[in-house]
Amino acid sequence: MRVIFARNDLHRAMQSLHSIASTKNVLPILSNVLLDASDAGVRMTTTDTEVGLQLQGEGSVEETGKLTIPARKLAELVRELPDEDVRLEASESGQIQIECGTVHYKMIGTPADDFPSIPELGDSFFTVDAGVLRQMIQRTRFAASREENRYFLKGVYMHLSTEWLRMVATDSRRLALMTFAAEGLSDRDRGVIIPIKAVDEVVKTFTEDEEVKVAIQDNQVIVANDSAVLNARLVDGEYPSYSQILPKDNPIRFEVDREAFLTAIRRVSLFSDPKTTAVRLDIKETSVVLSAQTPDFGEAREEIQATSTEPITIGFNAEFLKDALTAADSENVAFELKEPLSAAVMRPSGTDDYLCLIMPMRIEA
Structure with a gap:
């Protein structure tokens, strides 16, 4: 040779x-x-x-x-x-x-x-723009579990229907979901769990915004274009029924500038308890007050402009908020809330194709 x-x-x-x-x-x-x-x-x-x-x-x-x-x-x-x-x-x-x-x-x-042989792409596959696939992965994979004993949550769930492609990830305390509307990707409703290592390699390998072929065959997922073929063994397990987890009635709507909110969380969370990274949000009609405190350092407080249909006080893991806000990548975000201990839903303002569900934390009154 x-x-x-x-x-x-x-x-x-x-x-x-x-x-x-x-x-x-x-x-x-x-x-x-x-x-x-x-x-x-x-x-x-x-x-x-x-x-x-x-x-x-x-x-x-x-x-x-x-x-x-x-x-x-x-x-x-x-x-x-x-x-x-x-x-x-x-x-x-x-x-x-x-x-x-x-x-x-x-x-x-x-x-x-x-040397082991690599599965070849069969005749049954769907095509999707690689840029869409990368975005769906990048906006969901952060919510996947990192716990070894929850292997069926240590991946991204790819859900296909006759009308859309959806990516979902959850660690049971938060959930990220993105939907891409497209007809003809599948002739039936089905879903598979793709390991985190595989979705990360998809993002690194298929960097151009061109169509790729995606196939699910023989307990494998295959993603391919003219110059690369990536295959991965699917995670063996049953994914939770995520649609049943999503709140149906969260009447309080809180809207805020995404970048300003993210920056404030980064600053205030410097004084949160390292074990919980909890931040307190006192949401008012025209602003939100963020605060955190720890006996070792003291306390932090910042107020930024926001709008809310009614006031509410709620606590969140700061890291979960930062991950969700970074993934949202929009000018403004809207939170749909119900009660201080009920799940919150965050969406980029003006769109329904992406959401993050975040479980709140109990905070002192």
Whole structure:
């Protein structure tokens, strides 16, 4: 095998690939990247058996062949190479020579025979703009659980119907939901749980605003375009019936400038209890007073302009508020409230395609 890459092309590919390669020693070959050079070009693949990524490398094939190379070490050395062409040449013994300008390396490769195969995209798939997919992931994944024993919540729920695509994430104390209206994506109602590592790789891999193909097959989700195929094993579990969690009657509407509110929360929460990060909101008809206190530091208070249909005092985890407000990415946000201990719903003002549900915290009177 003999292949020539532009250094920047190889560097960009390895940055994506090496993060997926396994760092565990259960199966050593999983820490490698598979290079498959054929007349059709160079395919580069890494997998940890749960998430896999295959890229069509922008390399010139002078001699066909395939083998595997330690992914992390290859990524590290390519990062340090000068901006010149990189030549990779493998001997029959498995030794790989890497040359770039005056730099020379020799690495030990491994035969490709035992490298796991990557599922191919079948005939049943739907297409969606990658920009839409990235936005849906970025506005929901923060709410997924981080607790190991709640594995079915440690992912993003992708829910398909005949009229829309929806992403949902929750850790049972908050929930984020985004809907993309589109007909024909699915012929029936169905949903799957995609692991967090996989959705993060989708965001990193499919950076252009172009259509991608998405398939659900054989307990896998596959996302692909002409240059990349990402596959992930679905989380095995039953996702909660999220629609039953959403409040139906929250009559108090509180609206505020998103950036001003987010900035005030950041300032005031510096004095919140580190164990709870609780902030108190005294919501009035034309303003909201944010406050926090802790015996170790003292207290903080800030008042900003806002509007509310009626006054209410309520407490929230400051980190949950910051995550939700950052994800909302709008000029103003509206909170729908009922009682101090009832779930609150936050939406970007003027839209119904995105919401965050946040459970309040009990605060001292």
